[in-house]
Amino acid sequence: MQLFPCPFCGPRPETEFHYGGEAGKVRPEPAEAVSETAWADYLHAQANPKGVSREVWVHLACGEFFVLSRHTVTHEILGAEAMPGREA
Amino acid sequence: MSGWRLPEGGAIDRSRRLSFTFDGRPLTGHPGDTIASALLANGVRIVARSFKYHRPRGLFAAGVEEPNALVDVTRDGRTAPNLRATCEPLVEGLAVAAVNAAPDAGGDRQAWIDRFSRFLPAGFYYKTFMWPGWELFEPRIRAMAGLGRLDPDHRPPGTAPQIDAACDLLVVGAGPAGLAAARAAAARGERVLLLDDQPEPGGSLRWLGGTIGGADWHDWVQDTLERVAAAGGRYLAWTTAYGIYDHGLVCAWRRLGEAPDQLWRIRPQVSVLAAGAIERPLTFPDNDRPGVMLAEAALRYLRVWAVAPGRRAVVATNNDTAYRTAAALAEAGVAVEILDIRSDSPAMATCDLPVHRGRLPEGVVGRGGVTAVRAGGRELAADALLVSGGWTPSVHLWRHAGGRVRFAEELAAFVPDGAVNGLRVAGAANGRFGLAAALADGHTAAAGAGPAPQPELPDPAYAFEPAWPRPDAEGRQWIDLQNDVTLKDVALAAREGFRSVEHLKRYTTLGMATDQGKTSNMAGLAAMAELSGRSIPEVGTTTFRPPFVPVPLSILGGRRRGQFFNPLRRLQLEPEHRAADAAFREYGGWLRPAWYARSDDPGAGPTAVAAEARAARQAVGLFDGSPLGKIEVIGPDAAKLLDFVLYNRVSTLEVGRIRYVLMLSESGVVFDDGVVARLAEDRFVFSCSSGHVPAVRLRLEEWRQDRFDPARVFVHDATSHWATLTATGPRARALVEVALPQAAPALAELAHMTLAESAWEDVPLRIARVSFTGDRSYELSVPQSAAGRLWARLCAGLEGHGGRRIGLEALLTLRAEKGFVVVGKDTDGLTLPQDLGMEGPLRKRNDEFVGRRSLMLPDAQRDDRRQLVGLQVPDGAPPLPTGAHAVTGQGPQRRSIGYVTSSYDSPALGRPIALGLIERGRARLGERVRLLHLGAGLEATLCAPAFFDPQGARIDA
């Protein structure tokens, strides 16, 4: 069982968290101006890096979404930060 | 072998006698015995039948590595299967039974299988029973093989606690290395958690003895435990660390005997693994006969339980550690001869017992047990053959944590190599054999200050010389006792190309099952290396995975059993429903009334459902809709957030009005539906489906935090705060007016899809006119604390109006009559809003909302999408089965064009109704379709989904 650091609550067991998505993905819009390829990329294309990955997770206990950096091979946790503009 | 109890000695309580049975035979032992030591003391030789060939087997080891002595143990009417007799304490009244043997281990009637063993090589079953079908043979084969029997009525007597713990230093193993590590850490004030899988501390000190730091080992162990406790640490006896997981989590199984076992989840700063080493067998023909035992196991039986394995023993070894067994047995009065592969060694030089140099066993005489050992062309009379092939460090936990190993030639063993953060290995597990080496290594692993604890005597030499399986020898040589894998099977695997160690394991089953090859893996690797002309490190090792030993499922389940296995949410009014004879079922994670019926007859349910549905259409039905979602969205940006997250705009909604909405995923798929009421300019309540509340709340929260100013909009799930009681039907208004006279003026003005906030007695009351039945309906929401009062008030008038309480089944029937969908039942993972006939918002909206772009994709615009329709069966036909597929084409061209999603017998219409998702459904209304269900052909006519009151005239009736 991994320990994830919630920026608001501190280290907690991974079962208290849900994966939100890849961090830094920007929703393309307005819909009329978005190509099918760009939309498909947004929906389905994941970088899925072997190594350091930045991901959005939510801590279900406090309800806060945040950005987690972790290593996808070693499962090492490299850091966690509140969403931009949110104070931890 | 005929084991016997020494007249004195051992850590057993001779003043008390415990009775137990083995395969029905009454036997006795003493407190302190294990089942294994008691069996040995009673002279029981055959304790098991082997897995595949039903060969007689005896005790082979004394600890966790035991491959043979698996037993089913019954106590107080409860049977636990496949326990290792070496790890179970003897308790008064145990009924012990050998596994895989009928009627008993001594006289097993499947023993004939062994005579056909040459026809049963590795892979035999798979190869031979392929035709005509493995499934025809499997039941018989499984009945003959397999191990213990599971008792279907077995229930753990109590719930296993799951305990989370943290410590500065975790030490696995309370032998000399572990104790030295714990002592060193405690000396600088660290909180130590010290685990040992045995009921008593000391590890090998318990049978090897010794003096440490000038004190007898008992005193040194006690002193160390006191120091650990004084520094705030703890020693847990009979506790097995069985796995290391991500981020250094160590899981341990603690046994207490009478109280339920415990699961410990430990988060240490640093862990020291001092799990010791496991002795290896020697490989020679018939090396599986009862009476063949690991040499150090024999010493352990002798010292800890005062049991000798026989009267005449041959000790066979390739190293000096077995000489201490030989000496101890001789001292206890056993006649001992030694076979040694080596020509010289320090122990040999000082040994005064007969030693046959340069010799190992060439075979065993005796079927049901050793009567003599063949060596050098002679037969040495013996009833016990005690073997040592050297030692294998227990690197299991190190490997779980991702640690590397290297092959140490001088030990012919894999030892830890490199580093793992926060993890150290010490003592025999680290390849440091001997008491002084273990103490020094443990002290160092814990970064101890000053000199390490010293034993009185320096360590004797290990003086090991490898003795690997010899493929050229005659006869059947066992590599893996538990899985009945012989050297021939390994040779077959090598010949057939299964040379990778992982293939070898899967093809021959070597190293599988409950012992995971603890005594067999090294011999298997060495045999494969020899057969394939490679070195042992070239063959490599298989992956070590948790658990180190079999652990009971009860500790992994913990509290999650019975009603807590998948806890259901319960209604505040459950007692009231029960008092009214409700039959409860699960709906979306809630335990809710399905119908109300006094009788449990199979026919009572459908009869009650029909009567409830009829009463609701003709008069009034009252149901408990409390699980309905009530997610409040509050703040100046509340409308903006909801507009973005929902398919339908709510910013245009007037205060006090209600709108039906869909919630889509970004793929455009319908995720949920519900109604949104605007309570104030900046306050909405979203009544989503009861089963989707947590997911809907999380989606709102995600967009709130990701896209909006969280200071300007807030999401609050108030579902559990409110009870919602709904009256529906032509007499619903009359019922509510009589029950709540104060609300009558508000009711008079309340139009369909509007909401009034008022008060009832001393609590707030929300009245919403929303209908899931098509009839006039009033949803009355009050705080849960007032639910009982309101329910009683409404029920009091129910009979006078010809109404009934209605359960979920009647409600689901009523909504299907109207063609109203249940998202997730009448929709699937491809259903878009236009498939439900809701194109409006897509056409009209030009602002962004979740899923919008997806609805514009060519696939979303296809005209052959599956669309919601009604299905009508021919007159007199029964209801369609839910899940039946509509099909088109014949033979190989036949394909599904959709399926039935809901199907009911409609009391209002007096015939069956069904909903379905059918390709081009809306363009085909009136067409007949063929359906297929479990091979049977059916037919139906497509129609509009609203079967009842399609004009909606009844909503204001």
Ligand SMILES: [Zn+2]
């Ligand atoms: Zn948190």
